[in-house]
Amino acid sequence: MDSLIPFTTSGSLVDCVDRKMMVVLRDGRKLIGVLRSYDQFANLVLEDTVERIYHTDVYAERWQGLYLIRGENVVLLGEIDLDQEDDIPLRQVEWNVLEPYHKQDIATKKKKDEYKAGVLYEQKGFCKEGGEGDGY
């Protein structure tokens, strides 16, 4: 079977099914859950999902349950190595403690990106974003 690897479907997610995955959405959200199924649009079913937020050296998690994610909103999927999963050099805290900091981070980032886009438009002739509102 190893010799067939170059010929197998390159865009297949079949090797990711039933594995713990981190999904990053276009709005910047990071969801961690077990990938249960997918289709040709990369719509995903994620089971036992937690949403995780980060700030400097601290993170927080919130349990969300079963997700059906529309494929076009996904930026990337990454497999979580269960052996290394607990070696995170970060401290875990309560969600409601970290949330205001996280919201602040998002607001700062948004302002920075808008300013950058403005400069690129004015000075370098780049197009302004079409309002897709990508937050990642």
Next chain:
Amino acid sequence: MIELRLPLSLLNAAQNKPMLVELKNGETFNGHLVNCDNFMNITLREVYQTNPDGDRFWKVKECYIRGSTIKYLRVPDTLLDAVKEEQNKAREAGRSARGSHVSGSGGRGMCCHYALPCMFAYSDEHEQGVLPSKEVRSNIEILIYF
């Protein structure tokens, strides 16, 4: 066990169940699913709509949401187990009705025609560029359910 259930079949199985739908603009809709289609267009009833900032609410008896505007849907966790049960029951009923006769992919549910190309790629017959022999095919079909 190779799970080949499609995300949209999970959605179809969620009819009459409560769910949360978040749109691309951040609005959320909490309601019971009435119907859905292959484009992920859905109709909900008894809906509580919230704006992106979470500070305004509306109660709406029925609403239609175009699939292309959806970011994601959150469904009850018990739904996955319920759907697995249903699929197992359907499979058992189908198999006992047909006995040992190996039929085409049509009778096996909607997932098969996506599955077979993947299975085809992994079979030993691939190097010839032909469809696997009947034996291999029936073994593959067994693989799909076990």
